[in-house]
Amino acid sequence: MVNKVQTSASDLGAPRGGTSSGLSRWFSGQSIARLAGFGVVIFIAWTLLSMVMPPMFFRSSQRAVVDVPTTLVTTPIEGTVASQRLHIGDRFHAGDALVDIQNQNVDRSTLVELTSKRMELAQQYDAVSTQLDASRIRLATADQQMTKYQAATQKMNDATLSGIRSKLAIANTQIDAQQDIVNRDSTLAAAGAISGSVSDTSKYQLSELQNAKAAIQAELQAAETDSQASKNKVFFDDKDNGVSTLAHEREDLHNTVDQLTAQASALQQSQSTIDQLIAKERDRVDRMSNFEIKAYGDGVVKDVLAPPGTQVSAGATLIRAVDCSRAQVVAVFPRSLSDSLLPGTRLKVRVDGVDHPVGASVTGLLPRASDGDQARYFVPFPSIESNEIYALATFDKPLDANAQGDAVQSGSVQGNNAPGDGTQSGSCKLGQWVHVSIDRPWTNRLQAFLGGHMPGLSSGGSQS
Incomplete structure (x- = not known):
């Protein structure tokens, strides 16, 4: 056991x-x-x-570039570039003078026409002024003559009135004396001292004297009427033909002076209007002859296409500039991600030199970018395949403005698909390749987990 x-x-x-x-x-x-x-x-x-199923795993793009719409400074007129106020790399603001254009072929036909019209009006005004001065002299002379004639006529009328009044006084005296005779003869005839024929004869003589007095009174009344008419400057052709003619001439001269004065005033008003138009047209010609082109927005000069001395036509581009506050990112994504890249979709952009991802929002998708579309941007777009699309996005806020190297550099974009010259700006990283991913929190957490445990898989999964 x-x-x-x-x-x-x-x-x-x-x-x-x-x-x-x-x-x-x-x-x-x-x-x-x-x-x-x-x-x-x-x-x-x-x-x-x-x-x-790439959309489930690959939601990022490494073929993305920082771009910005190009600001083209053009000339509205033809001429010669007299001076360029700014150089490459200079910053400008809205309202700053950029370029001076000289144009000696400005259309001056309107100015010549206005000047000719002004000379014509001046000649008409001089002629009217001459006529007006002559008419005023003649009117003054007529007034003087009229005053003289009126004074002489008044004297004549006064003398006539004085004579008639004297005749009337004599007639009254004669009538009074004859009345005494008639009274005496009537008394004697009644006493029978004299015959009745003698009494009738004295009465007849009294009647004759009374008739003569009536005629003298009528003559006095007519003379008083003529004198009053003369004082009121009313003349009768049958009696005062010369004075009446002078009065009519004087009235005509008054009317002529009034008409010429109105014409001169109208011509002066027209000359004032023409002078204002000439001043405006001359100012326009001066501005067009030495035209100053100003900026309508902020920006930085990138290219000077027309240095001083260059002959340019209307609409020619003088300066290419960019505004870094409008910087965008142009990314290439698979076409299958179109539904995940609708406008407003949030993106994360990793930029060299910036220690944290930069937020951005999708503004649009382009299946293709024609030459016309790309001409509106400073940096050419990356090339794409038939199953890919462009996604355009704007940054939430401008990239670091304190980054170094705000200059145009050649070859700053690396890779086989480098867009154009690869110009790069330190302030908005123009032409720099960036990494863009669709902002999905759960994918980021999964990628972080895989990156911590399987670095190889994490790096492989980040490729587009």
Whole structure:
């Protein structure tokens, strides 16, 4: 019995030693092989899934470039560039003078026409003024003559009135004396001292004197009427033909002076209007002859296409400039991600030199970018394949303005698909390749987890 227990104990002890050696063999050989096999299987599965369903894994683009719409400074007139106020790299603001254009072929036909009209009006005004001065002299002379004639006529009328009044007084005296005779003869005839024929004769003589007085009174009344008419400057052709003619001439001269004065006033008003038009037209000609082109917005000069001395036509581009506050990112994505890149979609942009991702929002998609579309931007777009599209996005806020190197550099964009010259600006990183990804929090967390545990898979999954 004891032996069995011992045997059992020894049997129990034997496997312990064998188990320890088996685990060693497991961890040293089989475990490494199995882990390697699992890694290969996972890698193959990840590769197949990424090829079959890329939108589920690859939601980023490394073929993306920082771009900005180009500001073209053009000339509205033809001429010669007299001076360029700014140079490449200079910053300007709205309202700043940029270029001076000289144009000696400005249309001056309107100015010549206005000047000719002004000379014509001046000649008409001089002629009217001459006529007006002559008419005023004649009117003054007529007034003087009229005053003289009126004074002489009034004297004549006064003398006539005085004579008639004297005749009337004599007639009154004669009538009074004859009335005494009539009264005496009537008394004597009634007494029978004289005959009745003598009394009738004295009465007849009294009647004759009374008739003569009536005629003198009528003459006096007519003379008083003529005198009053003369004072009121009313003349009768049958009596005052010369004075009446002078009065009519004087009235005509008054009318002529009034008409000429109105014409002169109208001509002066027309001359004033023409002078204002000539001043405006001369100012326009001066401005067009030495035209100053000003900026209508802020920006930085990138290219000077027309240096001083260049002959330019109307509409020619003089300066190419950019405004870094309008910087955008142009990214190439698979066409299958179109539904995930609708306007307003949030993106994360990683830019060299900026230590944190920069937020951006999709503004539009382009299946293709024609030469006309790309001409509106400073940097050419990256090339795309038939199954890809362009996504345009604006930054939430401008890129770091304190970055160094705000100059045009050649070859700053690396890679086989470098867009154009690859100009780069330190303030808005123009032409610099960037990494753009669709902002999805759960994908970021998964990628961070895989990056922490499987760096190879994480790096492979970040490729577009």
